[in-house]
Amino acid sequence: MYGIEVLVEEHENVRTFTGIVRRACCAILDGAPVDPADFRDMIVFIREYADQHHHGKEEKLLFGEMMDALGPVAVNLVQHGMLVEHELGRLHVMNLEAALDRYEANPNTMDKLDIVAEATGYANLLLRHLEKENQVLFPFAEKNLPSEALARIEQRIRQFEEEAKAAGVQDAHLARLRRLAEKYPA
Numbered sequence: 001m002y003g004i005e006v007l008v009e010e011h012e013n014v015r016t017f018t019g020i021v022r023r024a025c026c027a028i029l030d031g032a033p034v035d036p037a038d039f040r041d042m043i044v045f046i047r048e049y050a051d052q053h054h055h056g057k058e059e060k061l062l063f064g065e066m067m068d069a070l071g072p073v074a075v076n077l078v079q080h081g082m083l084v085e086h087e088l089g090r091l092h093v094m095n096l097e098a099a100l101d102r103y104e105a106n107p108n109t110m111d112k113l114d115i116v117a118e119a120t121g122y123a124n125l126l127l128r129h130l131e132k133e134n135q136v137l138f139p140f141a142e143k144n145l146p147s148e149a150l151a152r153i154e155q156r157i158r159q160f161e162e163e164a165k166a167a168g169v170q171d172a173h174l175a176r177l178r179r180l181a182e183k184y185p186a
Contacts, residue, residue, distance in 0.1 A: 001150060003062070003157035004138045010054045011130040017045060017177055018123035023184040025116045025123075034112055036104050038183065039096065039119065041176055046093050046122065049173035053164060055086050058133075061156045065149045066141055074140075082137060085129045092122035 021042060028034055063082065066074040099114035142150070164170060 001142055001154060003057075003150075003154045004142055006157055006161060007054070007057065007062075007138065008134055010049075011134060013174065013177060014050050014054065014126055014130055016181065017042075017050070018127050019186060020177070020180045020184045021119050021123040023186070024180075025120050027184065028112065028116055034103060034107070034115060036100050038180065039100055039115060041180060042119070043093060043097055043100075045173055045176050045180075046089075048169070049176075050126070051086070051090065051093075053169055053173070057157055057160055058082070059086070061153055061160065062141065065145060065153055069145055069149045070140075077137065077140070082129075082133065085125060085132075089122055089125055089129070092118045092125065096122065 024035075024038060024042070063078045067078055096115060096118035099111050099118060102108075103111035103115060145153070161170075
């Protein structure tokens with residue numbers, strides 16, 4: 001199914017990104033200075049690509065169809081699992097941004113610690129989260145959603161992707177991902 005394939009492909013981009021985040025944090029632990037511009041670029045990638053672009057499709061297009069068509073099991077999986085983790089990721093990013101702001105105003109070890117902790121917390125959360133979606137949520141949706149719901153999801157994700165492509169969303173963020181990967185190679 002095209003819609004699920006797009007989401008899984010985006011997960012691979014997010015998986016690549018989490019490795020970059022972890023390597024940037026390891027560099028700091030090894031004595032490199034904090035590069036606030038890189039972490040701000042990471043925040044942009046998280047908010048605009050991972051959250052608005054990717055999670056936007058899940059939250060606006062997939063999850064509602066699942067909860068409407070599949071009842072309490074899907075409601076529990078989505079509301080008490082996936083959405084909670086999306087919000088926890090947003091909290092990590094908000095805390096990361098606050099730590100960066102403080103660090104830029106007055107560089108200190110405590111804020112450096114918070115930068116590393118929040119960035120790696122986000123990366124670790126997302127790695128576990130995308131595995132749950134790839135291994136549990138997406139197969140559950142494909143197997144159990146009625147064909148009409150799958151067709152609606154398919155059409156809406158296709159439209160979402162076309163509009164984002166016309167606006168240059170994917171190209172801009174994948175270019176950002178490549179730049180960060182060059183600076184923090186595997």
